[in-house]
Amino acid sequence: MSKGERTRAAILDQALALTSTDGLSGLTIGTLAEQLGMSKSGLFAHFGSKEQLQQAVVDHAAALFAETVVKPALDKPRGLPRLLAFFDGWIAWSKEPPLPGGCPLQAASFELDDRPGPLRDVVARTQGELRQFVAGGARRAIEAGHFRSDLDVDQFAFEAIAIAYAFTMNQRLLRHPLAEGWARTAIDGLVQRASRRVV
Amino acid sequence: MSKGERTRAAILDQALALTSTDGLSGLTIGTLAEQLGMSKSGLFAHFGSKEQLQQAVVDHAAALFAETVVKPALDKPRGLPRLLAFFDGWIAWSKEPPLPGGCPLQAASFELDDRPGPLRDVVARTQGELRQFVAGGARRAIEAGHFRSDLDVDQFAFEAIAIAYAFTMNQRLLRHPLAEGWARTAIDGLVQRASRRVV
DNA sequence: ATGTAAAACGAACGATCGTTCTTTTGTCAA
DNA sequence: TTGACAAAAGAACGATCGTTCGTTTTACAT
Numbered sequence: 139m140s141k142g143e144r145t146r147a148a149i150l151d152q153a154l155a156l157t158s159t160d161g162l163s164g165l166t167i168g169t170l171a172e173q174l175g176m177s178k179s180g181l182f183a184h185f186g187s188k189e190q191l192q193q194a195v196v197d198h199a200a201a202l203f204a205e206t207v208v209k210p211a212l213d214k215p216r217g218l219p220r221l222l223a224f225f226d227g228w229i230a231w232s233k234e235p236p237l238p239g240g241c242p243l244q245a246a247s248f249e250l251d252d253r254p255g256p257l258r259d260v261v262a263r264t265q266g267e268l269r270q271f272v273a274g275g276a277r278r279a280i281e282a283g284h285f286r287s288d289l290d291v292d293q294f295a296f297e298a299i300a301i302a303y304a305f306t307m308n309q310r311l312l313r314h315p316l317a318e319g320w321a322r323t324a325i326d327g328l329v330q331r332a333s334r335r336v337v
Numbered sequence: 338m339s340k341g342e343r344t345r346a347a348i349l350d351q352a353l354a355l356t357s358t359d360g361l362s363g364l365t366i367g368t369l370a371e372q373l374g375m376s377k378s379g380l381f382a383h384f385g386s387k388e389q390l391q392q393a394v395v396d397h398a399a400a401l402f403a404e405t406v407v408k409p410a411l412d413k414p415r416g417l418p419r420l421l422a423f424f425d426g427w428i429a430w431s432k433e434p435p436l437p438g439g440c441p442l443q444a445a446s447f448e449l450d451d452r453p454g455p456l457r458d459v460v461a462r463t464q465g466e467l468r469q470f471v472a473g474g475a476r477r478a479i480e481a482g483h484f485r486s487d488l489d490v491d492q493f494a495f496e497a498i499a500i501a502y503a504f505t506m507n508q509r510l511l512r513h514p515l516a517e518g519w520a521r522t523a524i525d526g527l528v529q530r531a532s533r534r535v536v
Numbered sequence: 537a538t539g540t541a542a543a544a545c546g547a548a549c550g551a552t553c554g555t556t557c558t559t560t561t562g563t564c565a566a
Numbered sequence: 567t568t569g570a571c572a573a574a575a576g577a578a579c580g581a582t583c584g585t586t587c588g589t590t591t592t593a594c595a596t
Contacts, residue, residue: 159451163363180574239451248447251509252358252438262510296519300503304495310450311461320495379544
């Protein structure tokens with residue numbers, strides 16, 4: 139790994155942390171350079187424009203989520219176990235993210251929803267992929283016989299993602315002590331209703 | 338209504354529209370003044386600081402939501418009918434809000450969740466009130482015999498709000514054509530499970 | 537209609553924004 | 567060790583940020 143690549147990686151790490159607290163549009167080259175102890179122009183040269191920096195941050199966030207939440211779940215067997223492991227990792231991610239200010243992608247989902255441009259597209263793509271990942275997991279659970287065969291996997295993914303967003307809001311904004319319990323109960327119910335009727 | 342009050346109201350209307358697209362921190366006195374055809378200093382004098390302007394915008398947004406969504410629902414009889422009317426109004430609000438860029442309060446929920454200060458407190462208060470309003474509605478539905486008596490109204494409110502957030506995301510960011518259908522199905526299921534077992 | 541207070545303006549402040557240069561420093565293979 | 571190129575710094579740019587202040591205009595009660 140060359141010097142440039144190392145610096146770029148360090149910039150992205152710090153930029154991701156800053157974005158998680160201040161948002162993508164609160165991300166500033168000046169403060170970022172100051173936090174890293176380097177010059178604005180030196181930092182700037184790595185990305186060419188602020189928008190490209192923001193896009194790199196979004197990609198970096200998605201990669202971190204994949205590494206932290208998705209990858210460990212892939213160790214579990216397909217179907218329900220993997221899905222449950224994913225939900226567990228997801229709750230942990232939302233509860234105590236490896237970032238000081240919560241998931242930057244969720245924040246960006248609302249920050250950019252009406253600001254057309256490449257940045258919005260990148261965020262929309264990652265959220266769309268997440269949706270499809272959950273729906274795909276549900277489909278696998280059907281194939282494995284864990285979920286009932288008439289389950290609407292898209293509806294399932296919608297409700298699962300809904301719980302994640304609401305958990306973040308209740309946990310991070312309202313700091314409600316019951317937030318995690320609500321989220322787990324909701325997930326349990328969702329999985330229960332999706333499961334094969336054993337009665 | 339004096340001249341000053343009229344101007345202040347006009348400023349808040351425009352500021353709310355601008356906030357809905359650019360977020361609370363994207364709200365800028367310069368662009369706001371330009372859109373209104375008045376001077377920065379003249380506008381500034383109405384609020385004393387940018388943070389007070391932002392707080393006023395949050396209050397204004399909450400008032401608009403109360404007027405547009407909550408108030409019409411209060412015409413319906415207590416319990417389930419009122420709750421259903423509220424959900425209907427809520428979906429309409431999220432789908433085609435009287436603002437160009439979606440609900441500013443939802444966006445602010447993620448924008449400010451880790452930035453302590455009076456602004457964060459105002460947003461948290463309005464979201465907390467919303468939660469309690471929904472939970473209270475569910476409680477009324479229990480009293481009216483529409484919902485089962487062992488329903489956890491806080492859990493109910495959590496899941497209802499979750500659906501609203503997810504709907505906004507799928508509708509505004511992903512622009513998914515099935516978003517409304519998913520939201521309505523989710524709400525139906527939630528109400529169904531909360532309802533008295535008539536079997 | 538007149539006087540007074542409220543409301544809006546215009547100009548300027550220092551600070552910071554993203555970006556563009558040129559120059560200096562550092563890396564790394566030959 | 568030298569030479570070529572990548573990486574970082576430094577200074578400056580016009581623009582915009584929130585805010586202050588003194589002046590001018592407008593509204594409104596008497």
